[in-house]
Amino acid sequence: MKKECVVSTLSAKAGEKVTGVVEFPVNGKPFSLPVFLINGKNDGPTLVIFGGIHAAEYASAAAALEIGQTLKPEDINGCVIVVPVVNQAGFPVRSIYLNPMDGVNLNRVFPGKADGGPSEQIAAWLTKNVIQQANYFIDLHGGDLIEALVPFALFPETGNPSVDKASLELAQVFGIKYLVRKVGTAGSTFSAVAGGGTPALLVESGGQGIWPRKDVECLVQGVNRVMRQYDMLSGGKPEKVETIVLQDFIWLRSEHTGFWYPGINVGEDVQKGQVLGKVTDVWGNTLQTVTATATGRVLFLVSSLAINNDDPLLAIGA
Numbered sequence: 001m002k003k004e005c006v007v008s009t010l011s012a013k014a015g016e017k018v019t020g021v022v023e024f025p026v027n028g029k030p031f032s033l034p035v036f037l038i039n040g041k042n043d044g045p046t047l048v049i050f051g052g053i054h055a056a057e058y059a060s061a062a063a064a065l066e067i068g069q070t071l072k073p074e075d076i077n078g079c080v081i082v083v084p085v086v087n088q089a090g091f092p093v094r095s096i097y098l099n100p101m102d103g104v105n106l107n108r109v110f111p112g113k114a115d116g117g118p119s120e121q122i123a124a125w126l127t128k129n130v131i132q133q134a135n136y137f138i139d140l141h142g143g144d145l146i147e148a149l150v151p152f153a154l155f156p157e158t159g160n161p162s163v164d165k166a167s168l169e170l171a172q173v174f175g176i177k178y179l180v181r182k183v184g185t186a187g188s189t190f191s192a193v194a195g196g197g198t199p200a201l202l203v204e205s206g207g208q209g210i211w212p213r214k215d216v217e218c219l220v221q222g223v224n225r226v227m228r229q230y231d232m233l234s235g236g237k238p239e240k241v242e243t244i245v246l247q248d249f250i251w252l253r254s255e256h257t258g259f260w261y262p263g264i265n266v267g268e269d270v271q272k273g274q275v276l277g278k279v280t281d282v283w284g285n286t287l288q289t290v291t292a293t294a295t296g297r298v299l300f301l302v303s304s305l306a307i308n309n310d311d312p313l314l315a316i317g318a
C-alpha cells in the first residue's frame with residue numbers, strides 16, 4: 001500500500017490532498033507555516049517546492065501557491081509538498097533578502113542548526129521535516145523588490161557525479177534558457193539539498209515587486225514539465241527547449257554609497273569595456289563609471305536609485 005505523505009502534524013493518505021498550517025517553536029515561540037500536501041494514488045517520487053524564501057520575490061510565492069492549489073491528487077503519481085511562503089515573517093513586512101526575525105538571509109543558513117538563531121532553526125526544521133523526504137527539490141525565486149532579471153536557473157555542482165547529473169537534468173527539463181552552474185553557494189537551499197544527495201534546482205523569474213502572468217507561468221510550467229519528465233503527471237515527456245549553460249556569471253558591484261544610474265536594460269547584450277552606468281554622489285558627481293568586464297548578456301540588474309557600498313549592481317552571463 002502506498003504510504004502517507006506526512007509533514008509534522010499534517011498527513012495525506014494516498015489519493016488525498018491536505019492543506020494546513022504546521023507549527024513549531026522558534027526561540028521558544030510558535031512559528032506557523034502553511035503547507036500543501038498532494039499525495040497521488042500511485043507510487044512515484046516526492047517533489048518538494050519552496051516559494052518565498054525571499055519574501056518579496058512575489059512570482060515565486062504566487063507560483064508555489066498556484067501549484068499547491070491546482071494540483072489534484074488523482075492526477076499525480078508520488079507526492080508533492082509545497083511551502084508557498086517559507087519566509088513567513090518577511091512576507092507581511094515586504095522584507096528584501098532577509099528574515100526580519102534576525103536580519104539573516106534564510107537562503108544562506110541551510111541545512112540549518114536546531115540550536116542556532118531563528119533562521120537557522122527554521123532551516124533545520126525544514127531540512128528534517130520536509131527536505132529529507134525529497135527525491136527532487138526546487139526552490140522558486142525571482143528578482144527581489146529592487147531587482148530586474150531575465151529568468152535563469154542555478155544548478156548545484158557538488159562533486160557527486162550522479163547527483164550533479166540529475167540536478168543538471170532538472171535544470172534542462174525546467175524550460176528556462178539560461179542555466180548557471182554553481183559550485184557551493186554556502187547555506188543556500190539547493191546546495192545543501194544536493195550536498196545531502198538529492199537533485200536540486202534554484203530558479204529565478206520575475207522581480208521588482210510585481211508578478212506578471214508570464215513570470216508566474218514560467219515557474220508553474222517549469223514544475224509541470226519536471227513532473228511530466230519523472231512521470232508524476234501524465235502528458236508524456238516535455239518538449240526539449242534550448243538551454244545555454246553559462247560558463248560564468250559576473251557580478252559588478254558598487255564601490256560607493258550613493259545613486260545608481262544604469263545605462264542599459266536587463267536582457268541587453270553588452271561588449272567588454274562598454275559603459276553600463278554610473279554611481280554618483282548626492283551632488284550628481286560621478287564616483288564610479290561601471291564598465292562591462294566581459295562580453296555577454298545582462299541577466300540581472302538592480303533598479304534601485306539608492307545604492308550602498310558593495311551592493312550588487314548587475315550581473316553579466318558570459
Ligand SMILES: [Zn+2]
Pocket residue numbers: 054057141142
Ligand atoms: Zn531569492
